[in-house]
Amino acid sequence: MIRYIIKRLFALIPVILVLTFIVFTILSMTPGDATSIILGSEYTEELGAKLRVELGLDRPVVVQYLHYIANLLRGDFGTSYVMRAPVLDQLSVRLANTAWIVGFAMLLCVSLGIPIGILSATRPRSVFSQGTMVFGLMGVSMPIFWLGLLLILLFSVKLGWLPSSGLDHGARSLVLPAITLGFNYMANIMRTTRSSMLEAIRQDFIRTARAKGVSERRVIYDHALGNALMPTITIIGMDVGTLLGGVVLTETVFSIPGMGRLLVEAINQRDTPCVLGCLVVMAITVAVSNLIVDLVYAYIDPRIRAQYRAGARKA
């Protein structure tokens, strides 16, 4: 298992190399560079050229790229053009804020989405089930930036219960961003759990279990759930990417200084090291969550675990 994890992590390196190369090329093709933004109205040809040498922007793109990669492999994310500070410092501060929101959102979604999905599947004709279907459909169709604005209007402006922006109020300021960010995610988890549970409940082994006299509770939570969880886990892992995309929007709506905002600012300022830093962190996050999904598969499903073992023996 350890060997498998290491292999998967190594497979990430070419992905990061290609990704950074593409982004590097895209950003270097843009008209105008960071110097005009740093200098602003004081920009002159002469000052611009001097600054360009200072930042290393006068070198060919390929040289710049190789230089960046050499540093990246040593764990150095480079120096931000605009902030003139190591990208890593900024990233770590911003990442913490983002991680809180994402973590809170995931916790909320998984702990609500799965149970609601199960309950809805066990009573497929009930009013509750119909309600969850409507809610789920609305959930996947809701533009989260609009939802964020509506939540601010209701809970901050009208009721005054929760802060509308920033992160200065501790856990209370995480509530609205987390709901906003996780809304689509939760609806997706719920819908997937419901449909895979419905599928599982119709299987023959469920009828067998019921015929043996196993209690309904055990039939649902032991026999059906174990088999139905796989698609849900896939969604939980796969949608982490979507969740990270949503971070940009959520942070814009709630004016939270997180990684999403950093990325947008950096793109606007043509701050290539900063953009790359954010994207690399996000790509790693997505890849690691995919890896975790695969490991959880093995944990839940003995058949897949056996496959890994067989593979390890062969290797």
Add this chain to the structure above:
Amino acid sequence: MQVTSTARPFATKKEFYAQFRKKSIAQELWLRFLKNKTAVMGLVIFCVIVAVAITAPWIADYDTVVIKIHIVDRLQPPSMKHWFGTDELGRDILARIVHGAQVSLLIGISAIFVSLLVGLVLGGAAGYYGGKTDSVIMRAMDVFLCLPDVLLALAIVAAFGNTKLNLIIAIGLAFSPKFSRVVRAAVMSVRDNEYIEAARSIGARDNRIIYRHVLPNCIGPIIVQVTLYVANAILTIAALSFIGLGIQPPTPEWGNMLASGRTFMRDFPHIVAAPGLAIFFTILALNLLGDGLRDTLDPRLKH
């Protein structure tokens, strides 16, 4: 035994034979689709939105109503004259929503057309040839799948500027890895059928097999994904514009209307109501339609 029939005698020969004729596949699918109430609702809503988008120039004039500033009328609540009220520059929100539909649909549908093209070529090749071609193409796609598609589109738009054409290309490219996967899976599922082998055995070339035999048979899942991804693309345009990297004002777009209305929403909530509802209903309609199509084209998945 005496046969008693309550059926009306057939007026013509044609009518008589019609009862024995088998319904065509398209007819049957259409009838199955019509049974799905929510899907039909989705189709109806979507058709209304498309109709509104097409007739936008007749509903409100672009130059005098949609983008011209009427500062006296600013921030008016909904009334008979302005159904959804007016925005911070005194423009009729309804008119802007209607013209925004045109922008969103045009970009959304063209973007998915771009990703469909890329997906058909790359995913088709990967799925049909398999082996090395497959692993090279799919590894390349995996690189892009590591990034959320919003961010991919964001980077491309930021680099090349946010004209409508660039937005189409950016969003189209951002979605193509996912499309390639869908096409690949679909192609792989029909690749080993006997009729493909038969086509090959009579000497058909790969191109002909792919376009005449493989693709028509995996059109079902692709149509479903197209519907769902148009929804996604429209959401992405709105998101990009909301961040300020998409369609720029004064061109009306639902996302940028929300972004500019945000500042005033505390006192004038109507300003963010209509654009949000417009996005919501468009996405909802396409999701209903997509789910319905999936149930129609692949009844096994239906619950």
